[in-house]
Amino acid sequence: MLVTGxxxxxxxxxxxxxxxxxxxxVLHCNKNTKMANDLKDEIVSLGRKARxxxxxxxxxxxxxxxxxxxxxxxxxxxxxxxxxxxAKDNVFPVMEDREWDSVLNTNLGGFYNVLKPLVMEMIxxxxxxxxxxxxxxxxxxxxxxxxxxxxxxxxxxxxxxxLAQELAKRGITVNCIAPGCIETDMTSELPVDEVKKMIPMxxxxxxxxxxxxxxxxxxxxxxxITGQVISVNGGLYQ
Amino acid sequence: xxxxxxxxxxxxxxxxxxxIEPSDIEDEAPLFIEGLGLDSIDALELGMALKKKYNxxxxxxxxxxxxxxxxxxxxxxxxxxxxxE
Numbered sequence: 380m381l382v383t384g385x386x387x388x389x390x391x392x393x394x395x396x397x398x399x400x401x402x403x404x405v406l407h408c409n410k411n412t413k414m415a416n417d418l419k420d421e422i423v424s425l426g427r428k429a430r431x432x433x434x435x436x437x438x439x440x441x442x443x444x445x446x447x448x449x450x451x452x453x454x455x456x457x458x459x460x461x462x463x464x465x466a467k468d469n470v471f472p473v474m475e476d477r478e479w480d481s482v483l484n485t486n487l488g489g490f491y492n493v494l495k496p497l498v499m500e501m502i503x504x505x506x507x508x509x510x511x512x513x514x515x516x517x518x519x520x521x522x523x524x525x526x527x528x529x530x531x532x533x534x535x536x537x538x539x540x541x542l543a544q545e546l547a548k549r550g551i552t553v554n555c556i557a558p559g560c561i562e563t564d565m566t567s568e569l570p571v572d573e574v575k576k577m578i579p580m581x582x583x584x585x586x587x588x589x590x591x592x593x594x595x596x597x598x599x600x601x602x603x604i605t606g607q608v609i610s611v612n613g614g615l616y617q
Numbered sequence: 618x619x620x621x622x623x624x625x626x627x628x629x630x631x632x633x634x635x636x637i638e639p640s641d642i643e644d645e646a647p648l649f650i651e652g653l654g655l656d657s658i659d660a661l662e663l664g665m666a667l668k669k670k671y672n673x674x675x676x677x678x679x680x681x682x683x684x685x686x687x688x689x690x691x692x693x694x695x696x697x698x699x700x701x702e
Binding site: 499502503505545548549 | 633656658661662665
């Protein structure tokens with residue numbers, strides 16, 4: 380199965396968790412090929428197969444070329460975790476065009492760019508597969524300084540729910556995970572002590588705590604769950 | 618075999634409709650939503666199968682296509698008028 384943005388953070392934890400549960404992995408990365416290759420080695424040492432695909436999810440042509448070639452050569456994926464995403468925080472009045480564009484084109488554009496080459500194949504090959512998207516608490520509640528990020532993550536929720544409707548009859552589930560504050564590079568610059576006070580559980584989540592949900596949604600047991608947004612946020616937003 | 622029956626077999630094969638026999642499909646019953654309960658993604662798949670079998674190309678006018686895809690009979694008529702018996 381394919382995990383985008385798997386060189387670090389939630390993507391890396393998810394890929395490892397899935398590998399430990401017996402899945403073979405296709406690891407996507409944008410720039411961190413070294414980290415993705417290290418992860419590949421780690422997964423191979425667990426006795427699973429893994430390969431690395433490097434492309435920019437905001438580049439439609441590149442996604443189409445790399446993914447179409449890969450599935451033609453190696454077979455279609457059973458599961459896709461659309462985890463890759465970026466944040467470029469700034470308060471809206473001074474947000475720069477490129478901050479808006481890059482976040483939307485990567486986070487929401489990535490949904491289209493990565494899934495478009497795969498979904499019709501899943502349909503015609505009768506692959507009763509799994510698609511998992513990554514939203515955020517910011518997409519549910521809106522977060523100051525993140526008008527771009529919140530918009531992209533809310534957009535992912537709408538796209539997930541709509542696609543779930545289209546694919547339900549085909550046994551393909553499409554679900555969305557909305558993590559809260561998770562210990563990753565993306566949250567490393569937050570004022571940790573202040574943020575913790577706002578979280579009912581008074582702590583950040585671990586990437587593995589999101590990965591375990593990814594693993595569950597991928598399983599046969601989760602076949603009847605589709606079109607859902609499931610939060611993993613220590614009670615931060617209900 | 619009539620074109621109608623060919624179309625029925627094609628629908629069952631292309632969409633992998635288990636539990637359905639050609640005789641279960643009525644020539645004039647709607648294929649989509651009612652009747653067989655197909656959706657627009659099934660239509661895409663069916664369109665691809667028709668193209669493969671009859672070299673039948675669908676135009677870009679969605680409303681026109683909807684008319685051709687209404688029932689087995691409308692599809693068979695469309696095939697006859699574009700491909701010949």
